[in-house]
Amino acid sequence: xxxxxxxxxxxxxxxxxxxxxxxxxxxxxxxxxxxxxxxxxxxxxxxxxxxxxxxxxxxxxxxxxxxxxxxxxxxxxxxxxxxxxxxxxxxxxxxxxxxxxxxxxxxxxxxxxxxxxxxxxxxxxxxxxxxxxxxxxxxxxxxxxxxxxxxxxxxxxxxxxxxxxxxxxxxxxxxxxxxxxxxxxxxxxxxxxxxxxxxxxxxxxxxxxxxxxxxxxxxxxxxxxxxxxxxxxxxxxxxxxxxxxxxxxxxxxxxxxxxxxxxxxxxxxxxxxxxxxxxxxxxxxxxxxxxxxxxxxxxxxxxxxxxxxxxxxxxxxxxxxxxxxxxxxxxxxxxxxxxxxxxxxxxxxxxxxxxxxxxxxxxxxxxxxxxxxxxxxxxxxxxxxxxxxxxxxxxxxxxxxxxxxxxxxxxxxxxxxxxxxxxxxxxxxxxxxxxxxxxxxxxxxxxxxxxxxxxxxxxxxxxxxxxxxxxxxxxxxxxxxxxxxxxxxxxxxxxxxxxxxxxxxxxxxxxxxxxxxxxxxxxxxxxxxxxxxxxxxxxxxxxxxxxxxxxxxxxxxxxxxxxxxxxxxxxxxxxxxxxxxxxxxxxxxxxxxxxxxxxxxxxxxxxxxxxxxxxxxxxx
Amino acid sequence: xxxxxxxxxxxxxxxxxxxxxxxxxxxxxxxxxxxxxxxxxxxxxxxxxxxxxxxxxxxxxxxxxxxxxxxxxxxxxxxxxxxxxxxxxxxxxxxxxxxxxxxxxxxxxxxxxxxxxxxxxxxxxxxxxxxxxxxxxxxxxxxxxxxxxxxxxxxxxxxxxxxxxxxxxxxxxxxxxxxxxxxxxxxxxxxxxxxxxxxxxxxxxxxxxxxxxxxxxxxxxxxxxxxxxxxxxxxxxxxxxxxxxxxxxxxxxxxx
Numbered sequence: 001x002x003x004x005x006x007x008x009x010x011x012x013x014x015x016x017x018x019x020x021x022x023x024x025x026x027x028x029x030x031x032x033x034x035x036x037x038x039x040x041x042x043x044x045x046x047x048x049x050x051x052x053x054x055x056x057x058x059x060x061x062x063x064x065x066x067x068x069x070x071x072x073x074x075x076x077x078x079x080x081x082x083x084x085x086x087x088x089x090x091x092x093x094x095x096x097x098x099x100x101x102x103x104x105x106x107x108x109x110x111x112x113x114x115x116x117x118x119x120x121x122x123x124x125x126x127x128x129x130x131x132x133x134x135x136x137x138x139x140x141x142x143x144x145x146x147x148x149x150x151x152x153x154x155x156x157x158x159x160x161x162x163x164x165x166x167x168x169x170x171x172x173x174x175x176x177x178x179x180x181x182x183x184x185x186x187x188x189x190x191x192x193x194x195x196x197x198x199x200x201x202x203x204x205x206x207x208x209x210x211x212x213x214x215x216x217x218x219x220x221x222x223x224x225x226x227x228x229x230x231x232x233x234x235x236x237x238x239x240x241x242x243x244x245x246x247x248x249x250x251x252x253x254x255x256x257x258x259x260x261x262x263x264x265x266x267x268x269x270x271x272x273x274x275x276x277x278x279x280x281x282x283x284x285x286x287x288x289x290x291x292x293x294x295x296x297x298x299x300x301x302x303x304x305x306x307x308x309x310x311x312x313x314x315x316x317x318x319x320x321x322x323x324x325x326x327x328x329x330x331x332x333x334x335x336x337x338x339x340x341x342x343x344x345x346x347x348x349x350x351x352x353x354x355x356x357x358x359x360x361x362x363x364x365x366x367x368x369x370x371x372x373x374x375x376x377x378x379x380x381x382x383x384x385x386x387x388x389x390x391x392x393x394x395x396x397x398x399x400x401x402x403x404x405x406x407x408x409x410x411x412x413x414x415x416x417x418x419x420x421x422x423x424x425x426x427x428x429x430x431x432x433x434x435x436x437x438x439x440x441x442x443x444x445x446x447x448x449x450x451x452x453x454x455x456x457x458x459x460x461x462x463x464x465x466x467x468x469x470x471x472x473x474x475x476x477x478x479x480x481x482x483x484x485x486x487x488x489x490x491x492x493x494x495x496x497x498x499x500x501x502x503x504x505x506x507x508x509x510x511x512x513x514x515x516x517x518x519x520x521x522x523x524x525x526x527x528x529x530x531x532x533x534x535x536x537x538x539x540x541x542x543x544x545x546x547x548x549x550x551x552x553x554x555x556x557x558x559x560x561x562x563x564x565x566x567x568x569x570x571x572x573x574x575x576x577x578x579x580x581x582x583x584x585x586x587x588x589x590x591x592x593x594x595x596x597x598x599x600x601x602x603x604x605x606x607x608x609x610x611x612x613x614x615x616x617x618x619x620x
Numbered sequence: 621x622x623x624x625x626x627x628x629x630x631x632x633x634x635x636x637x638x639x640x641x642x643x644x645x646x647x648x649x650x651x652x653x654x655x656x657x658x659x660x661x662x663x664x665x666x667x668x669x670x671x672x673x674x675x676x677x678x679x680x681x682x683x684x685x686x687x688x689x690x691x692x693x694x695x696x697x698x699x700x701x702x703x704x705x706x707x708x709x710x711x712x713x714x715x716x717x718x719x720x721x722x723x724x725x726x727x728x729x730x731x732x733x734x735x736x737x738x739x740x741x742x743x744x745x746x747x748x749x750x751x752x753x754x755x756x757x758x759x760x761x762x763x764x765x766x767x768x769x770x771x772x773x774x775x776x777x778x779x780x781x782x783x784x785x786x787x788x789x790x791x792x793x794x795x796x797x798x799x800x801x802x803x804x805x806x807x808x809x810x811x812x813x814x815x816x817x818x819x820x821x822x823x824x825x826x827x828x829x830x831x832x833x834x835x836x837x838x839x840x841x842x843x844x845x846x847x848x849x850x851x852x853x854x855x856x857x858x859x860x861x862x863x864x865x866x867x868x869x870x871x872x873x874x875x876x
Contacts, residue, residue: 237876
């Protein structure tokens with residue numbers, strides 16, 4: 001059954017900055033990308049930068065206008081105190097519960113850090129708690145800024161909600177799993193009310209992901225204020241270093257008087273500057289700023305030294321995705337870059353792809369052939385995480401890297417800790433034959449989730465198992481295994497093949513009998529993944545599994561969460577352009593807003609990034 | 621002044637004289653302000669959800685008017701480190717933007733064991749550097765840190781000993797080339813008058829320091845004095861000291 005949370009009695013619905021979508025559009029969005037309904041924003045920047053939120057679209061106001069006639073920050077929040085949480089009667093038919101306490105940010109954060117850090121924290125010495133990987137809380141505890149923009153916050157919210165009202169076996173698992181007593185219920189209701197009030201976008205995200213009932217919720221308008229606007233000089237420096245890796249030169253500064261440079265930057269000034277990278281400074285931006293962005297998203301710096309690839313090839317692989325971004329800069333939607341059947345090749349890398357003839361110099365486009373099916377199966381991506389199915393990590397790192405590329409957040413490995421009790425069965429749509437263990441420890445795509453419910457939180461909930469099946473055809477150096485020759489001398493990763501089949505440490509279980517891993521078993525695993533219809537599926541919502549046909553299909557399903565995808569772009573952009581890992585909620589909303597528009601080409605997103613108010617606002 | 625003494629003076633100036641130029645650091649990392657609690661509107665009490673009546677179907681929804689929007693105030697609250705160093709690319713472009721082309725190239729006379737030029741003792745480690753290299757590119761690893769760390773993170777933002785070393789080497793190369801008039805436009809190395817010193821400041825750190833800042837004029841005076849020491853140094857080494865000091869200053873190394 002679907003969780004029903006009527007606590008604050010508010011909901012979040014689409015109130016676009018432009019006209020609300022047509023009914024047809026809304027239907028489409030509901031069917032395909034439910035989160036698009038939830039973009040709710042009305043930005044107003046206070047102080048000298050007033051109106052700065054309105055300049056991201058050629059001077060047009062692309063955000064919701066500042067609400068007028070509505071007092072901001074002065075109305076007492078009556079909902080939590082006056083409106084008690086009303087749980088679904090079929091879930092809990094107990095008498096009405098006491099009113100929900102209204103927690104301030106400090107109370108709520110203290111509660112989270114107290115209740116959650118024992119399992120998800122990390123101490124000052126870097127010793128992580130048992131479930132740190134599932135929700136890595138910073139050493140000093142979580143902050144509101146972190147929660148506002150983390151991809152994991154909706155999951156954390158849902159675990160709390162599920163603890164309060166979730167039925168048995170629901171995913172994500174309630175934390176802690178014990179049924180709460182009355183006092184604990186009151187705390188849970190208070191923290192859920194705080195989430196709804198303080199982190200509305202995360203709640204919207206969770207509602208979309210897990211199918212929570214939002215039918216009784218009201219729309220939310222987020223009203224931002226910048227209390228310390230940047231000066232024009234500060235903004236110019238930030239913009240030029242970010243986009244072009246250089247300071248503004250004398251000529252560029254001289255277009256403004258000293259007084260203008262030292263005054264708060266205006267919307268018009270920001271717009272004029274950002275427009276430069278689409279006009280006179282475009283080539284310079286493509287050479288410098290876009291390169292940073294491309295290597296950040298594509299993991300270029302981490303293209304390692306997989307076997308049998310010479311240095312010049314590796315160097316070009318580091319720029320593979322950047323060159324795709326550059327070639328498609330004005331013509332292709334951001335998300336399509338990851339699934340299009342095209343790769344950019346240089347004279348050094350063309351031979352890595354079947355049927356590709358390299359250019360004499362520079363870069364050229366080439367159609368990639370099956371089983372490769374998009375960016376995540378290019379040699380550039382695969383060698384940024386060189387591994388294979390014939391090693392302990394079993395391509396889980398590649399799934400994690402895919403997740404990072406899409407969402408901009410890292411999944412952490414966890415190879416120790418409690419596995420959880422009451423192991424649910426694997427879905428029948430998921431291959432169940434990879435039961436490999438190494439010295440008794442589960443390593444196979446089926447073995448890990450069958451080890452415990454906790455293991456399933458990542459290996460099913462975050463698609464590790466399905467990804468391991470789908471990435472199986474690819475070797476450490478990004479080449480494609482051939483079932484017939486797997487393990488033969490001179491073939492890719494033959495050393496790993498020998499290591500896995502030459503030791504009793506590696507075993508698998510079939511028909512209840514444990515056997516040593518041998519060549520026939522590995523070839524059988526590989527043949528499943530190269531069959532064209534691999535047995536892989538992923539969890540959608542709390543309990544529904546949907547099949548995935550390949551790596552691109554897996555990526556597409558992840559990218560259907562447009563909120564997560566657009567926030568991920570912002571995270572990458574902020575790392576690339578400002579060398580900073582933490583975006584603001586406002587930046588995330590800026591990117592989400594691009595997904596309300598007609599196109600999501602790179603210039604749309606880059607412009608949204610540089611026009612975000614957060615870049616024109618100083619730290620308090 | 622002997623070559624060694626002048627070299628020592630150059631390095632001392634790099635290390636010490638650079639400090640006053642830090643005075644204009646405007647970074648701050650004070651506590652942030654959390655968004656205030658949401659301002660909300662009262663709402664009616666919609667009754668939804670399935671009923672528990674087993675026999676008679678009961679309407680499960682009411683036709684209440686749409687709820688008025690809930691307003692949530694937020695503060696644009698960027699999180700930035702108090703100090704961020706420039707990347708190697710940014711350092712190189714900053715130097716070239718300030719002193720023009722050909723200002724970062726290593727010459728044989730800079731490498732220990734080479735023949736001193738312009739009276740400046742060679743200062744770059746032999747075996748590590750070679751003539752023709754770009755000093756910033758050659759030290760990119762020191763400026764940028766471990767590229768492996770960039771997999772899912774960001775470049776380090778703390779001033780490390782490695783970074784300072786790389787910056788000092790870069791500053792000395794630029795100073796050396798200015799002393800020996802071996803940049804494309806030697807006029808960009810001029811700083812021996814108030815006007816020229818101010819022009820150099822505007823060109824080199826004008827993106828972070830405003831001429832309207834009360835510290836601007838004293839800064840320019842310091843730079844000019846460094847450029848024209850009293851008593852005068854032999855040849856033009858004062859210019860080299862001034863240029864090297866500016867390049868090695870934290871203000872120059874810091875991202876705005």
